[in-house]
Amino acid sequence: MLEVNRNRSMKIIFSIIAITCLLFTSTAFSASEKKPYKIGGIFAVTGPASFLGDPEKKSMEMVVDQINANGGIDGHMLEAVIYDTEGDPGKANLLATKLINKDNVIAIIGPSTTPTTLAVMPKIQKMKIPFISCAAGNKIVQPINPWVFKTAQSDILAVAAIYKNLKSKNIKKIAIVSVGNAFGESGKEQLLAQAADFGLTITKSETFGAKDTDMTAQLTKIRQDNPEAIVCWGTNPGPAVLAKNMQQLGLDIPLFQSHGVASPKFIALAGSAAEGIMLPTGKILVAALLPDSDPQKETLNAYVTDYGKKYNAAVSGFGGYAYDAVKILAAALKNSNGDKEKIRKALESTKNYVGVSGIFNFSKTDHNGLSPKAFVMVKINNGTWELLK
Amino acid sequence: MQEILQYLFSGITNGAIYAVIAIGFSMLYNSTELINFAHGEFVMLGSLCMVTFFGSMHLPLIPAMMLTITCVAVAGLVFERLAIRSVKHPEPIVLIIITVGASIFLKGIGMLLWGKDAYSIPTFSSHPPLDIAGAKLLSQSIWIIVIFLVTAVGLQLFYKKTLTGKAMEANAISKRAAWIVGIPSKLMVMMAFGLSTAMGGLAGVIIAPITMSSYDMGTMLGLKGFCAAMLGGLGSLWGALIGGFLLGILEAFGVGFVSSGLKDATAFMLLLLILYVRPGGIISSADANRF
Numbered sequence: 001m002l003e004v005n006r007n008r009s010m011k012i013i014f015s016i017i018a019i020t021c022l023l024f025t026s027t028a029f030s031a032s033e034k035k036p037y038k039i040g041g042i043f044a045v046t047g048p049a050s051f052l053g054d055p056e057k058k059s060m061e062m063v064v065d066q067i068n069a070n071g072g073i074d075g076h077m078l079e080a081v082i083y084d085t086e087g088d089p090g091k092a093n094l095l096a097t098k099l100i101n102k103d104n105v106i107a108i109i110g111p112s113t114t115p116t117t118l119a120v121m122p123k124i125q126k127m128k129i130p131f132i133s134c135a136a137g138n139k140i141v142q143p144i145n146p147w148v149f150k151t152a153q154s155d156i157l158a159v160a161a162i163y164k165n166l167k168s169k170n171i172k173k174i175a176i177v178s179v180g181n182a183f184g185e186s187g188k189e190q191l192l193a194q195a196a197d198f199g200l201t202i203t204k205s206e207t208f209g210a211k212d213t214d215m216t217a218q219l220t221k222i223r224q225d226n227p228e229a230i231v232c233w234g235t236n237p238g239p240a241v242l243a244k245n246m247q248q249l250g251l252d253i254p255l256f257q258s259h260g261v262a263s264p265k266f267i268a269l270a271g272s273a274a275e276g277i278m279l280p281t282g283k284i285l286v287a288a289l290l291p292d293s294d295p296q297k298e299t300l301n302a303y304v305t306d307y308g309k310k311y312n313a314a315v316s317g318f319g320g321y322a323y324d325a326v327k328i329l330a331a332a333l334k335n336s337n338g339d340k341e342k343i344r345k346a347l348e349s350t351k352n353y354v355g356v357s358g359i360f361n362f363s364k365t366d367h368n369g370l371s372p373k374a375f376v377m378v379k380i381n382n383g384t385w386e387l388l389k
Numbered sequence: 390m391q392e393i394l395q396y397l398f399s400g401i402t403n404g405a406i407y408a409v410i411a412i413g414f415s416m417l418y419n420s421t422e423l424i425n426f427a428h429g430e431f432v433m434l435g436s437l438c439m440v441t442f443f444g445s446m447h448l449p450l451i452p453a454m455m456l457t458i459t460c461v462a463v464a465g466l467v468f469e470r471l472a473i474r475s476v477k478h479p480e481p482i483v484l485i486i487i488t489v490g491a492s493i494f495l496k497g498i499g500m501l502l503w504g505k506d507a508y509s510i511p512t513f514s515s516h517p518p519l520d521i522a523g524a525k526l527l528s529q530s531i532w533i534i535v536i537f538l539v540t541a542v543g544l545q546l547f548y549k550k551t552l553t554g555k556a557m558e559a560n561a562i563s564k565r566a567a568w569i570v571g572i573p574s575k576l577m578v579m580m581a582f583g584l585s586t587a588m589g590g591l592a593g594v595i596i597a598p599i600t601m602s603s604y605d606m607g608t609m610l611g612l613k614g615f616c617a618a619m620l621g622g623l624g625s626l627w628g629a630l631i632g633g634f635l636l637g638i639l640e641a642f643g644v645g646f647v648s649s650g651l652k653d654a655t656a657f658m659l660l661l662l663i664l665y666v667r668p669g670g671i672i673s674s675a676d677a678n679r680f
Contacts, residue, residue: 048505048605050505180650206644206649207649207650208649208652209609209652209653211605211606211609212600212652213403213406213596213599213600214402214403214599214600216395216398216525217395217396217399217400217641217644217645217649218644218649220392220395220396220645221644221649236507236601237507237509237600237603240509240601241599241600241601248518248525248527249395249525265507268509269507269508269509270509271509
């Protein structure tokens with residue numbers, strides 16, 4: 001009996017030795033090809049925010065492919081693990097956990113919307129993972145969370161761009177109309193907060209529901225105080241209804257919209273009522289109109305051609321958020337050897353990075369890194385965009 | 390004065406739409422005691438069919454309208470045949486849950502067929518708005534009110550003057566008594582479904598030019614129409630009319646005099662209040678002049 005037992009244990013020991021040898025040789029073989037860097041992506045690929053998430057996912061995949069085709073980063077290939085949040089904060093949180101614990105990613109890009117980003121942030125801080133959000137809300141980078149960065153332009157900058165334009169037109173009295181959701185509320189907050197800095201008086205601040213069919217009542221109320229301009233803050237389709245109602249009521253004052261409707265879809269929805277509307281937008285929308293001297297022109301053209309070639313579709317500014325995020329992250333990954341603290345430090349010290357959404361200058365106190373120059377004002381003229389100086 | 394008139398116009402326009410939706414709810418409730426929570430989705434179907442027929446295919450207005458309403462009514466009949474009539478134990482609660490399921494299903498179909506984008510179509514005619522004492526009455530509002538009046542009068546005539554209409558009314562009052570005198574109850578229920586969903590389609594058609602049509606527009610409209618029907622008294626044609634206009638006008642005045650943020654709240658608060666005082670609605674079914 002004893003003999004048999006000894007034999008068996010010898011066998012086990014041998015097999016263990018054999019397996020370990022095999023394992024070691026296999027790692028020895030692959031040593032020439034370094035382990036890939038895994039980066040995570042969580043976007044609202046489907047659901048109501050899919051107009052954000054879908055181009056973001058595609059842009060991220062495109063940049064990762066481009067980087068890998070050029071030999072990766074310090075010899076490490078990039079591997080993107082992308083999940084769909086469906087725009088749901090709860091799901092976003094679960095997926096972030098999955099990326100961190102199961103997929104062992106070294107950095108995360110996304111989510112697409114402000115609520116989903118805010119839902120994920122506590123976990124990011126706890127797990128200490130470099131994180132670049134593609135959402136617009138100010139709350140993401142204010143107050144500063146050391147691990148959280150974002151590439152989308154903030155409302156602050158959009159409001160500043162509109163107000164600067166109003167000031168140059170010598171307009172003093174405005175009324176604002178905003179949609180009753182997170183985007184509208186955040187815009188309204190900024191519009192009210194910055195008005196005094198530009199010498200503006202806000203006569204009325206009205207709201208409308210995201211699905212409202214008629215806004216003549218709000219406009220009638222606004223008309224009573226004769227404002228010189230109206231600023232509307234919302235995403236399609238509400239602002240288009242408002243533009244139509246203004247035309248129907250014969251309310252002939254300048255209408256400013258937010259960057260939330262900066263897409264050809266808005267012109268299609270509002271039709272002739274879109275004429276003369278002014279709005280701030282990232283430069284991507286008017287890339288072809290920019291003067292050659294514009295520092296972003298080259299980057300924008302590269303993105304527009306690459307994206308068009310790969311997906312046979314027109315670009316939107318939203319995909320650009322993810323495009324910038326991956327590129328900035330790739331630059332930070334250089335010489336980091338996958339060390340998260342090193343990546344974070346490199347992200348924080350990114351300077352003069354020329355991206356699709358603007359020129360990024362991150363610092364300890366600014367994790368968005370953009371200036372009001374990231375926005376240009378455009379006017380809708382004959383069904384297309386016209387750059388305002 | 391000018392403002393009050395403008396609020397009133399805005400309210401009447403929305404009210405007419407709510408009323409048409411409410412009529413659909415009431416009509417079906419009357420003959421089947423069923424609340425069709427998928428009704429809003431038929432409004433969506435009507436609106437999006439109109440986008441296709443009138444907006445993309447450029448059919449003339451009247452054929453496009455007829456085609457849209459027919460399509461929606463057929464969808465309603467198919468829904469009745471497949472999902473409602475085939476139920477083994479048709480208890481109200483089971484049927485209501487089925488309509489909730491159908492609502493989600495129809496929304497999905499709408500998303501697959503038309504995508505997630507919103508669409509807009511031109512108004513039926515491009516007249517400039519009428520100027521009445523400084524307030525503007527939009528051309529589409531006039532269309533909506535005229536179409537609404539024609540429909541209301543047409544329905545009234547149908548129920549009071551034609552044999553089929555009378556048979557439907559009889560079936561609504563007492564199924565058993567109607568059966569005894571030889572009225573085919575199943576056919577009447579089917580017709581009620583067809584008419585009710587056609588009303589939904591009509592609401593979608595007239596609303597398409599003033600708002601943006603998208604696959605997810607139905608739920609809120611359905612809810613408002615249901616509110617209007619409850620407000621007026623479920624099961625009564627006049628109740629649906631009064632409820633619809635009251636809701637629309639109150640919403641508009643709520644925006645004008647209270648706050649635009651409280652638009653929906655004012656309307657729903659009023660609903661609670663009226664239902665508290667008169668649980669059956671303004672024209673409660675006990676003393677209601679049924680269809």
